[in-house]
Amino acid sequence: MRADAYVSGVLEPPRLAAHRREPILNVPPVITVLAAAMLLIQLVRDWVDVETGIEILALFAFIPARYDPSVLAEGVLPGGMAADIWTFVSYAFLHGGWAHVGLNLLWMLAFGTPVARRFGMARFLAFFAATAAAGAGLHLLTHEGELVPMIGASAAVSGCMAAALRFMFADGGRGAWRPGVMDPALHMPAPPLMQVLRDRRVIGFVVVWFVINLAFGLGEPAGLVEGSIAWQAHMGGFLAGLLAFPLFDPVRRRPGGGGYSRTSTF
Numbered sequence: 001m002r003a004d005a006y007v008s009g010v011l012e013p014p015r016l017a018a019h020r021r022e023p024i025l026n027v028p029p030v031i032t033v034l035a036a037a038m039l040l041i042q043l044v045r046d047w048v049d050v051e052t053g054i055e056i057l058a059l060f061a062f063i064p065a066r067y068d069p070s071v072l073a074e075g076v077l078p079g080g081m082a083a084d085i086w087t088f089v090s091y092a093f094l095h096g097g098w099a100h101v102g103l104n105l106l107w108m109l110a111f112g113t114p115v116a117r118r119f120g121m122a123r124f125l126a127f128f129a130a131t132a133a134a135g136a137g138l139h140l141l142t143h144e145g146e147l148v149p150m151i152g153a154s155a156a157v158s159g160c161m162a163a164a165l166r167f168m169f170a171d172g173g174r175g176a177w178r179p180g181v182m183d184p185a186l187h188m189p190a191p192p193l194m195q196v197l198r199d200r201r202v203i204g205f206v207v208v209w210f211v212i213n214l215a216f217g218l219g220e221p222a223g224l225v226e227g228s229i230a231w232q233a234h235m236g237g238f239l240a241g242l243l244a245f246p247l248f249d250p251v252r253r254r255p256g257g258g259g260y261s262r263t264s265t266f
């Protein structure tokens with residue numbers, strides 16, 4: 001037997017075994033926990049009676065009328081001042097049906113996964129809450145006094161999409177979404193926003209994303225959700241993710257261009 005054949009025979013089996021042990025989906029725990037919470041909440045909403053379901057929406061959905069002085073004076077909506085605060089985020093855990101929650105979880109898996117790996121659990125949860133609140137804020141500005149509740153994680157998911165754009169091409173575009181392949185981009189400093197916005201790939205993605213959201217928002221929801229699509233909330237979350245990314249990013253360039261450092265994430 002030739003020496004190179006022997007070496008190949010010895011080395012190849014461990015490589016194959018290691019390859020077989022690699023998980024198909026390497027999802028960060030924080031993504032798994034968020035997905036489980038959304039699915040459990042949807043299950044509970046399907047199980048409870050209609051009256052209880054309405055009470056859940058009134059207490060946790062984002063309702064612009066909650067901030068209308070006349071509604072506040074009448075005390076129509078439950079929860080008081082505390083609900084005025086938590087509904088800026090809690091609405092993201094409610095959905096209009098299994099198709100709605102499934103679609104949001106699919107996009108969160110695709111774009112939230114690399115962002116969660118880069119940020120770590122605590123930073124990602126803060127980022128998720130901030131982008132959800134930004135989406136609710138823009139929705140409030142454009143739907144002042146409206147009693148129709150807004151629900152869904154789309155604003156936060158849109159924020160994850162924008163955050164991923166800030167660093168996904170940092171390694172020259174060689175990154176991918178599969179486990180282990182995108183590691184270089186996950187640990188490299190993100191380019192400045194103006195540099196990112198000059199990348200044709202980013203420009204193309206942003207243009208297509210805005211067109212799709214406008215088309216769905218101004219048209220029919222195609223049976224995915226009951227009611228209209230809050231496209232303003234999507235845009236609020238996306239813009240917040242794009243602009244606020246540096247506030248959550250743990251990877252920092254060292255002064256003088258001497259490489260980069262990473263603050264602790266957990």
